[in-house]
Structure formats: structure tokens, C-alpha cells
Amino acid sequence: MQQLAIERKYPEHSKKFRKKAVLLSVIAMGLGQIYNRQYAKGFLMLAFYVYGIYTAVTSLPHALWALATLGETETHLQKVGRLYKQVMGDHSIFLMIEGLITVFIMLVMVWLYIAGIKDAYRTGKLREEGVRPNTFKQTLSFVAAYRFPHIVLAIPMLGVVFFTVMPIIFMILVAFTDFTRDTMPPAHLINWEGLQAFKELLRIKAWSHTFYSVTLWTFIWAFFATITGYFGGFAAALLVQSKGIRFKSFWRTAFILPFAIPMFVSTLIMRNIFNGQFGPVNQYLGMLGIAKAPWLSDPLWAKITLIIVNFWLSFPVSMLMIIGILSTIPKDMYEAADIDGASGSQKTRLITFPMVMYSMAPLIIMQFVANINNFNIVYLLTNGKPLNGDFQFAGHTDILITWLFKLSMEQGKYNYASVIGIFIFIVLSVFAIWNVRRTKAFKEEDAS
Amino acid sequence: MTKKLGVLVLCMMLMVMLAACGGKTGSGAETTTNTANTTGNSGEEAAAEGTEELTPEPGAALTFWTIKDDFTDYAAAEFEKKYGIKVTVEDVAYWDSVARLTTDGPAGTGADVLGINNDGLGGAVKAGVILPNDYYEEETRSINRKMAVDASTIDGILYGYPRNVYTYSLYVNKDLVKDAKLETWDDIIAFSKKFNDVKNNKYGFMFEGSNAFYDVAFMTGYGGYVFGSEETDPHDIGVNNEGSIKGMEFFQKLREIMPLKLSDATRDVKTGLWEDGKLAINMDGSWNIGNYGKLPFQVEVLPLPAMPGGGDTIVLAGNTSYYVSSYSKYPNAAKMFANFITSKEMQIKDNQMTGIIPAAEGIDNDPNIRKDAIMQGFFKQMEHSRMMSNRTEMEFFWNYMGPAFDEIWNGADVKATLDKAAEGMKTSIGTK
Numbered sequence: 001m002q003q004l005a006i007e008r009k010y011p012e013h014s015k016k017f018r019k020k021a022v023l024l025s026v027i028a029m030g031l032g033q034i035y036n037r038q039y040a041k042g043f044l045m046l047a048f049y050v051y052g053i054y055t056a057v058t059s060l061p062h063a064l065w066a067l068a069t070l071g072e073t074e075t076h077l078q079k080v081g082r083l084y085k086q087v088m089g090d091h092s093i094f095l096m097i098e099g100l101i102t103v104f105i106m107l108v109m110v111w112l113y114i115a116g117i118k119d120a121y122r123t124g125k126l127r128e129e130g131v132r133p134n135t136f137k138q139t140l141s142f143v144a145a146y147r148f149p150h151i152v153l154a155i156p157m158l159g160v161v162f163f164t165v166m167p168i169i170f171m172i173l174v175a176f177t178d179f180t181r182d183t184m185p186p187a188h189l190i191n192w193e194g195l196q197a198f199k200e201l202l203r204i205k206a207w208s209h210t211f212y213s214v215t216l217w218t219f220i221w222a223f224f225a226t227i228t229g230y231f232g233g234f235a236a237a238l239l240v241q242s243k244g245i246r247f248k249s250f251w252r253t254a255f256i257l258p259f260a261i262p263m264f265v266s267t268l269i270m271r272n273i274f275n276g277q278f279g280p281v282n283q284y285l286g287m288l289g290i291a292k293a294p295w296l297s298d299p300l301w302a303k304i305t306l307i308i309v310n311f312w313l314s315f316p317v318s319m320l321m322i323i324g325i326l327s328t329i330p331k332d333m334y335e336a337a338d339i340d341g342a343s344g345s346q347k348t349r350l351i352t353f354p355m356v357m358y359s360m361a362p363l364i365i366m367q368f369v370a371n372i373n374n375f376n377i378v379y380l381l382t383n384g385k386p387l388n389g390d391f392q393f394a395g396h397t398d399i400l401i402t403w404l405f406k407l408s409m410e411q412g413k414y415n416y417a418s419v420i421g422i423f424i425f426i427v428l429s430v431f432a433i434w435n436v437r438r439t440k441a442f443k444e445e446d447a448s
Numbered sequence: 449m450t451k452k453l454g455v456l457v458l459c460m461m462l463m464v465m466l467a468a469c470g471g472k473t474g475s476g477a478e479t480t481t482n483t484a485n486t487t488g489n490s491g492e493e494a495a496a497e498g499t500e501e502l503t504p505e506p507g508a509a510l511t512f513w514t515i516k517d518d519f520t521d522y523a524a525a526e527f528e529k530k531y532g533i534k535v536t537v538e539d540v541a542y543w544d545s546v547a548r549l550t551t552d553g554p555a556g557t558g559a560d561v562l563g564i565n566n567d568g569l570g571g572a573v574k575a576g577v578i579l580p581n582d583y584y585e586e587e588t589r590s591i592n593r594k595m596a597v598d599a600s601t602i603d604g605i606l607y608g609y610p611r612n613v614y615t616y617s618l619y620v621n622k623d624l625v626k627d628a629k630l631e632t633w634d635d636i637i638a639f640s641k642k643f644n645d646v647k648n649n650k651y652g653f654m655f656e657g658s659n660a661f662y663d664v665a666f667m668t669g670y671g672g673y674v675f676g677s678e679e680t681d682p683h684d685i686g687v688n689n690e691g692s693i694k695g696m697e698f699f700q701k702l703r704e705i706m707p708l709k710l711s712d713a714t715r716d717v718k719t720g721l722w723e724d725g726k727l728a729i730n731m732d733g734s735w736n737i738g739n740y741g742k743l744p745f746q747v748e749v750l751p752l753p754a755m756p757g758g759g760d761t762i763v764l765a766g767n768t769s770y771y772v773s774s775y776s777k778y779p780n781a782a783k784m785f786a787n788f789i790t791s792k793e794m795q796i797k798d799n800q801m802t803g804i805i806p807a808a809e810g811i812d813n814d815p816n817i818r819k820d821a822i823m824q825g826f827f828k829q830m831e832h833s834r835m836m837s838n839r840t841e842m843e844f845f846w847n848y849m850g851p852a853f854d855e856i857w858n859g860a861d862v863k864a865t866l867d868k869a870a871e872g873m874k875t876s877i878g879t880k
Contacts, residue, residue: 079582082583084582086576094554182840184574185550185575187575187576187577275717276708276711277708277709277713278721296711296712297710385711386854389851389868
């Protein structure tokens with residue numbers, strides 16, 4: 001009722017402040033605020049506006065040129081008398097990064113500009129309603145009192161933008177160029193090639209064969225690595241926690257040992273342990289009269305060995321987590337089950353397993369995602385070997401991430417590596433988002 | 449309402465930070481153009497001053513990437529004593545240095561002088577991160593072996609200052625071999641058959657066959673090669689010619705005396721057996737001269753014997769040279785240091801301190817050169833060696849032939865496997 005009265009009181013001013021404030025803000029950021037008599041804020045914004053225009057005029061054309069052309073003058077050697085001189089030209093990669101940064105800053109400024117117009121509109125509307133706009137002092141104290149978390153959050157946000165989003169966009173851009181060892185800057189300029197790298201990777205038979213085979217193995221590997229590690233840990237946890245087991249903490253400590261040794265070290269040791277001729281595993285098998293297994297030299301065996309070693313290294317973590325969850329299951333549930341005459345396996349299946357799964361499901365999915373990207377173990381244990389003559393720069397046990405590493409670091413095929421990087425990025429984000437939105441543990445939290 | 453104002457103030461704070469960032473990038477761009485100009489000027493000045501004397505830039509200080517050893521520290525100290533230019537030695541492996549320079553160089557934290565193996569040179573030149581050896585070209589050409597100079601040259605331009613050459617040969621444990629005759633491959637096979645005790649892991653002969661660098665040795669005796677014209681012509685591929693096929697058939701025969709999968713005969717395993725005195729003949733590289741000279745048994749080096757019924761076995765060799773970074777702020781001082789550390793006297797000193805095979809020519813009989821049986825054996829092997837290609841096409845050799853050697857060792861059909869690998873190499877090189 002009160003509000004209606006105010007509106008009726010100032011009908012002739014209706015929309016006047018709003019329009020003018022917005023119009024002025026469109027002309028220059030801050031003018032609208034000055035018109036709204038928020039002088040300090042307005043002048044501050046105007047100063048930023050001038051600075052922003054200045055930067056836009058001085059660096060935006062260069063940035064756009066850099067992004068569009070990736071450089072025009074080549075670096076070359078020039079002989080001056082007896083000495084060679086390197087005449088530096090454009091460095092495509094730096095041009096791309098600098099261009100990206102400038103464009104990012106410009107986007108933020110445009111966003112601020114729009115926010116400024118909105119603010120002018122809102123304040124104008126308040127004035128029409130007869131409310132006095134905040135003074136600068138009031139604004140500051142309001143910010144200090146109520147907007148403090150936002151200010152603190154702004155710093156990591158900046159980090160996310162410049163250290164996470166920027167590199168990802170950079171990687172995505174590289175996939176559309178011809179950036180390989182043969183066009184390495186500064187001696188060469190990089191060119192935009194559109195979807196060329198995607199086409200080559202997916203259409204040329206030798207490459208697509210490698211890509212599909214490696215992708216398939218990556219998923220198989222991630223599946224088995226996760227399942228074995230998880231259920232191995234589950235079993236160990238149930239055994240350690242079951243009634244009548246003495247020295248529980250001793251068993252827990254013993255089982256956690258594989259995890260306590262740095263993975264880097266244990267993987268390299270495992271590599272020697274599983275050596276087909278000299279490794280202790282085969283030596284013992286030989287003593288027992290069992291034929292030696294080609295642990296690392298046969299494609300199928302090498303894959304199995306990978307999964308075994310990963311199981312050994314990863315089950316302790318699952319075990320610890322599951323022990324933690326087991327202790328939260330109310331005892332009276334089991335007591336009630338006992339009264340009803342449930343057997344041990346029934347209790348495990350109907351009480352323990354669902355209770356554990358409820359908490360563990362998101363973690364299992366994250367472990368699966370981590371295993372898709374489990375670079376260390378594959379690179380250190382088999383390094384992708386045994387070699388495969390049908391693959392392009394990959395061996396039988398290479399997963400996508402190790403293949404990507406080999407393509408970029410060893411073969412200098414940065415554009416192909418970026419295409420694979422984009423693929424991995426998409427797969428992982430799908431899993432991560434699905435994980436957060438679908439699993440029960442997260443849903444529950446959202447509801448509360 | 450005030451909520452929104454707060455957001456606005458927050459935005460402004462963001463902008464302050466962003467503006468700071470933006471300012472920095474702008475000024476960064478300016479300074480790079482400035483330095484480009486100044487280095488340009490100094491270069492012209494140096495040229496204008498005449499070509500008689502190369503003078504170091506005032507205030508020069510050098511960063512030096514190499515595999516750090518006693519010799520590199522010694523040479524850096526000597527250089528500082530002589531010219532008063534500080535040299536900081538950083539431990540960067542020869543095979544990592546080019547990749548690091550492409551990122552560190554533009555950032556201004558790269559080396560001025562760096563070591564590169566000749567198989568990395570093609571990539572470095574293509575990327576334009578190193579400067580040619582111009583001022584000291586004649587001196588370098590005159591003191592070093594032709595093969596080392598050629599290995600440091602791409603398309604007729606000499607880039608490197610050769611430090612050493614390396615190859616592989618047969619290290620022999622004299623205590624185990626005693627006076628068994630080892631003049632031909634048949635001798636080695638006969639000896640190994642007698643000596644091998646697979647159950648107790650004792651072997652007569654072993655080599656790291658999963659590394660294609662060594663496997664080439666078994667092709668050359670009958671006329672095989674990787675690239676034509678002494679490994680310089682990547683359009684002429686010889687990995688599947690008649691000689692290579694015959695050589696690989698012999699290679700398969702070696703399984704008799706080395707009953708292992710190639711991937712199991714790893715470097716760690718082989719070195720372990722060798723140092724424990726369980727391996728009599730170890731085909732290994734000259735970079736181990738220093739280590740293997742100190743073992744508790746008597747070690748001798750024999751060149752690889754000729755192939756049965758064929759010609760001399762030519763092994764692949766490599767070269768390590770120092771190069772001047774094109775990002776160097778003190779190119780003159782860097783050139784002086786690269787030349788200083790690879791002078792004839794320094795190479796001899798290097799030989800004494802670390803046991804490298806000098807790249808310098810005609811010093812095999814120098815009284816200051818190490819005289820032990822290992823060193824002399826390698827000097828002999830060097831005469832039967834050929835530099836591996838320093839062109840980037842060499843990557844396709846590793847890529848296609850690695851699996852091929854493995855398959856052949858496991859009993860695949862030699863001709864079909866080699867043809868397939870050669871086909872792969874040709875397509876990859878041809879489509880470039």
C-alpha cells in the first residue's frame with residue numbers, strides 16, 4: 001500500500017531518472033551514477049572506463065590481429081659479416097596467449113559495463129520511488145559487512161579464470177592449428193587449420209585405429225582398476241573389522257603399507273619384480289616348477305599385470321575409507337537382524353553393502369575418472385609397452401593420457417595431443433557432472 | 449538494492465586487479481621489442497668492429513646446461529679464471545635440453561650454452577632455438593673428426609661445438625672369458641653356449657635389444673642401413689634391403705645364446721648382471737667407460753666382429769656438442785665459452801676426467817689420452833662406426849623399427865616385418 005502511494009505521488013517523474021541514468025551509463029560507465037548523485041562511485045567508475053577504453057584502443061586491435069593471424073613475420077637467420085644474427089619475428093604461441101589474455105580482460109570489462117548500466121537503472125528507479133541513493137560511505141560499509149565473502153572469493157575466482165580456464169581454452173585452440181615439431185616457434189609461424197587435426201586423427205586409418213584401440217583399452221583399464229581396487233579394499237575391510245579378529249590395528253597398518261611407499265618408487269620396483277627372466281616372481285614360479293609367465297612382454301599379460309599392480313597399490317585406500325564407513329553403521333541394525341535370524345552373508349548383502357555403497361558411490365566414480373587419467377602407473381610400469389607396430393606412437397598398454405604425453409613430449413605433435421586432450425576433457429567432465437547430479441549422496445545434501 | 453551496489457564495488461576491485469595484469473602484459477611486450485633492438489645493435493656493432501676479435505659483452509654471465517660432471521665444473525671454473533665471466537652450470541640432460549629451451553628461452557630463463565645429442569639437433573634447428581657456429585667455424589672444422597662436425601651440421605650450416613662422440617662395443621669381462629677366442633660371431637656364440645647357465649642367470653652375451661640403436665649393428669655387415677648416403681638421405685631407406693634381411697636372420701639366431709624376451713633384457717638387469725660378474729660379454733655404450741673402468745674385474749673392449757660371411761659390422765655412433773642459444777643475451781661470450789670448453793686441450797682433459805671419446809681428430813695417440821684397454825678398444829670401434837642421422841625423420845625409425853625388431857626377435861617373418869616397417873617409415877616421411 002505504501003509503495004503504491006509513493007508511485008502515485010511522483011507520477012510525472014516516472015521513468016525519467018531511470019531513462020536518463022541508463023542513457024548516460026551507456027555513453028560512459030559512471031555517468032549514470034554521477035547523475036544519480038553517487039559522485040565518488042561515479043567518478044571512480046568513470047576513471048576505470050577511461051582506462052578500459054585506453055587499453056581497448058591500444059591493445060585490442062593487436063590482440064585480435066594476433067589471434068586471427070598468429071603472426072606474420074618469420075624468425076630468420078641473417079648473416080652480418082661473419083656472424084649470424086637471429087632476427088626475431090612473431091612468436092605464434094605467445095601471440096596466442098597474449099591475445100587470449102587481452103580478450104579475457106575485455107570480456108570482463110564489457111561485463112562490468114553492463115553491470116554499471118543495470119546499477120544506474122536500479123538506482124534511478126529507487127530515486128523515482130523517492131528513496132535516497134546510498135552514499136559512497138554507505139556503499140563501502142555495506143560491502144565490508146555483507147559482501148566480504150564475495151571479495152575473498154574473487155581472488156580464487158581470478159585464479160580459476162587465468163590458471164584453469166585460460167589454459168583449457170589455449171589447449172582447445174591448439175587443436176585447430178598445425179602446431180607440431182615441424183612448425184615449432186620461433187623459427188616457424190603456426191597457422192589455423194580448422195578441423196584438419198580432428199579429421200586426420202579420426203579419418204586416416206593408422207591414426208584412427210590407434211585412437212579407437214587406445215580409447216577402448218583406457219575404459220577397460222579404468223573399469224577393472226576401479227573395481228578390483230574397490231572390492232579388494234571392501235573385502236579387506238570386512239575381514240579386518242569382522243568379529244573375533246585380534247590385533248585389528250596391526251592388520252590395518254600392515255595392509256596400508258603398500259600405500260605408504262611412494263607410488264613412484266613401488267611402481268619402478270614392481271617393474272623389476274615382474275621381469276620375465278630375472279624378476280623374483282618368475283624365479284619363485286620356476287622353483288615351484290610352474291612355467292614362467294611373460295608378465296610384461298606379452299600384450300594381454302602386460303595388461304593383466306597393470307591391473308594387478310594397480311590393485312595392490314590402490315586397495316589400502318578403499319579399505320581405510322570403508323573401515324571408516326563401517327564404524328558408522330548403527331550396531332542395532334545387526335542386532336535386529338540377528339534376532340530375525342539373518343545369516344552373515346544376508347547381513348553383508350542387505351545391511352553393510354547398501355550402507356557402504358550409499359556413501360562410496362561418488363568416490364567410486366571419481367576413482368574411475370582418476371583411473372582414466374592414471375598416468376603414473378602406466379608410464380612407470382610398462383611405459384605403454386609391449387610395442388605395437390600397428391599403432392602410431394603407442395604401445396599395447398598405453399592409455400589416452402600416456403599416448404597424449406608421448407605425442408606431445410616425444411613426438412612434438414601438439415595439435416593431435418590437444419585433440420586427444422579435448423576428448424579426455426569431455427569424457428571427464430561428463431563423469432564429474434553426472435557424479436555430482438545423479439548420485440544419492442549429493443542429492444541428499446542438496447535437499448537438506 | 450544495496451546488494452547490487454556491493455556487487456558493483458566487487459567488480460571494480462576485480463577490475464583493479466585485471467588492470468594491473470593488463471598493464472603488465474603491455475609493458476612485457478614493449479621490453480621484448482626493446483631487447484630485440486638492443487641485441488640487434490650489439491650484433492651489428494660486433495660485426496662493424498671487425499671480425500678479428502670476438503669480444504664478450506660487458507657484464508656477461510652465462511648459464512650452461514649440460515649433464516653435470518667433474519669436467520664441466522672444472523671447465524666453467526677455468527673459463528671464469530681466464531675471462532672473468534661467470535658460468536652457472538645447471539644439470540639438464542642432453543635429450544631434454546631442446547624441449548626446455550623452447551619454453552625457457554623466450555621466458556628469459558634459458559641457457560646461453562647447452563649440450564644436445566645429434567639426434568636432437570634437427571628439431572632444435574627447425575625450431576630456431578640455436579645459433580650457428582660462425583666465428584669459430586674454421587677452428588672447429590680443423591680440430592674435430594669429420595663425423596662429429598657433420599653430426600653438428602644441418603643443411604650445410606655448422607651449428608655445434610663438438611664435445612665428444614659415443615658408440616657401443618663389446619665390454620668383455622676378462623676374468624670370465626679367460627683366453628677364449630672371441631674374434632668372430634661364431635666364437636662368441638660358441639663361447640656363450642658353453643658359458644650360459646640360464647637357471648642361475650649367467651650369460652655369455654647380452655645386449656639391450658629393445659633399444660633399436662643397438663639392433664642396427666646386425667644389419668650393416670651385409671649392407672643394410674637406415675638412411676642412404678651415410679645416414680643423411682631420408683628418402684633412401686635401407687631397413688628392408690637384402691643386407692638388412694640377411695642381418696636380421698642372423699639376429700634371430702642370437703636367441704640361441706640369449707634366450708630372453710627383448711623387453712626383459714632391460715638396461716638395469718643387464719648392468720646388474722654385468723657388475724655382479726654374471727655376464728661375460730656386454731654390448732654397451734661408451735658413456736659407461738667411466739663406470740666400467742672401476743669394476744673389480746679386468747675389463748677389455750673388443751670391436752664388434754664381422755658378420756659371418758659378410759663385411760665389417762658398422763655400429764651407429766652419436767655425438768654430443770654444445771650449442772649457443774638464439775635467446776642468449778650474450779651471444780659473443782656464449783660462443784667463446786662453447787669454443788673454450790670444446791678446445792683440443794679441454795677434450796683431452798675431459799677424456800682424463802670422465803672417460804669420454806674426444807670428438808677431436810688425431811689425438812688417439814696423444815700421450816695425455818687414457819691408455820687403458822677400454823679406451824683403446826673404443827678408438828678401434830670408432831673406425832667402424834657411422835653417425836646416426838641428425839634429421840628429424842629419424843623419429844620414424846625409432847617408431848616403426850622398435851616394434852619390428854621385437855617381433856623379429858620373437859620369431860616373426862623377417863622380410864614381411866621389415867617391409868611393413870619400411871612402408872610405415874616411407875609413408876610418414878613422404879606425407880610430410
